[in-house]
Amino acid sequence: MAMISVWIARLRRAYVTTSLAVLGLVPVAALANPEPWQLNLTKGVTPTSERVHAMHMISLWVCVGIGVLVFGAMIYAMFRFRKSKGAVPATWSHSTKLEVIWTVTPIIILIVMAWPATRLLVDMAHTDDSDMTVKVTGYQWKWRYEYVDYYEQNPGVGFMSTLHRDSNRVRQLGSGLDPASVKVGDQSTYLLDVDNPLVLPVGVKVRFVITADDVIHSWWVPVLGWKQDAIPGMVTSAWAMINEPGTYRGQCAELCGKDHGFMPIVVKALPKDEFERWLAEQQAAKAAAASAGTAQTAAPASQTQG
Numbered sequence: 001m002a003m004i005s006v007w008i009a010r011l012r013r014a015y016v017t018t019s020l021a022v023l024g025l026v027p028v029a030a031l032a033n034p035e036p037w038q039l040n041l042t043k044g045v046t047p048t049s050e051r052v053h054a055m056h057m058i059s060l061w062v063c064v065g066i067g068v069l070v071f072g073a074m075i076y077a078m079f080r081f082r083k084s085k086g087a088v089p090a091t092w093s094h095s096t097k098l099e100v101i102w103t104v105t106p107i108i109i110l111i112v113m114a115w116p117a118t119r120l121l122v123d124m125a126h127t128d129d130s131d132m133t134v135k136v137t138g139y140q141w142k143w144r145y146e147y148v149d150y151y152e153q154n155p156g157v158g159f160m161s162t163l164h165r166d167s168n169r170v171r172q173l174g175s176g177l178d179p180a181s182v183k184v185g186d187q188s189t190y191l192l193d194v195d196n197p198l199v200l201p202v203g204v205k206v207r208f209v210i211t212a213d214d215v216i217h218s219w220w221v222p223v224l225g226w227k228q229d230a231i232p233g234m235v236t237s238a239w240a241m242i243n244e245p246g247t248y249r250g251q252c253a254e255l256c257g258k259d260h261g262f263m264p265i266v267v268k269a270l271p272k273d274e275f276e277r278w279l280a281e282q283q284a285a286k287a288a289a290a291s292a293g294t295a296q297t298a299a300p301a302s303q304t305q306g
Helices: 002-022 028-032 047-080 096-124 165-171 272-305
Strands: 132-139 142-150 157-161 198-201 206-212 217-221 226-230 236-240 246-252 264-270
Touching (some): 047 096, 047 226, 132 217, 157 272, 198 272, 206 217, 206 226, 217 264, 226 236, 264 272
Parallel strands (some): 132 206, 198 264
Antiparallel strands (some): 132 142, 142 157, 206 236, 217 246, 246 264
């Protein structure tokens, strides 16, 4: 009874969450990231991730159909032709017609499934016509983001992104701190938060050029629908166009060293006007820092001349 009550509670919670989402009372971003007890893949927040999810569902239902047919035939044969009913084993060893059927049918299924999958892979590699380029560089154990261009203008903005200090403090041996205490709002973010998230605009096609400085890393945010290795000496690319504002989390997906597990990724997607305001603030802060540096350099020089 206790188990039944637990499952009823989970179903009720899922029903309430779905209802609230339909009514717009739960942020879509909260449903985009993986959730506890989630059984299926998330749809994600990009056209690519939605197509990947659709391909996954097609494959799943094809497998379910095959499973039902095969196991249904086996169960029917075991009960219909069991020895207690006087069934007599057949004497033939094989049937050419059946062998043709169970050879040709899987080939047809594979061809039908391979066609949209190939189209998807080709589209995923199509980074032309992007409106924005971000360079991602992996270091042990941090990421560097550089905004290379935005509508053919060079914003001149870049920064490092490392594990948030709250998670870093808790993860230290002998800290005695509870990982569950690390939260952003109601969401547990232990080892999933950073000091400087990658900020991107919604509805803009972003091209990512990805490389690494030391060892192989892999940049992976599941809701974007892809992951890409960051390899020293090579530049690879991918693209995304985020549909919904929100905060989306990921991890380095390559075993890159002893602190591999402390290399999270956070993407903060903003409406286009908010992103442009944020970008202008970053440019102004950079200009102010450069002016302050120039003034400090000029001051000792003037003192020497006096």
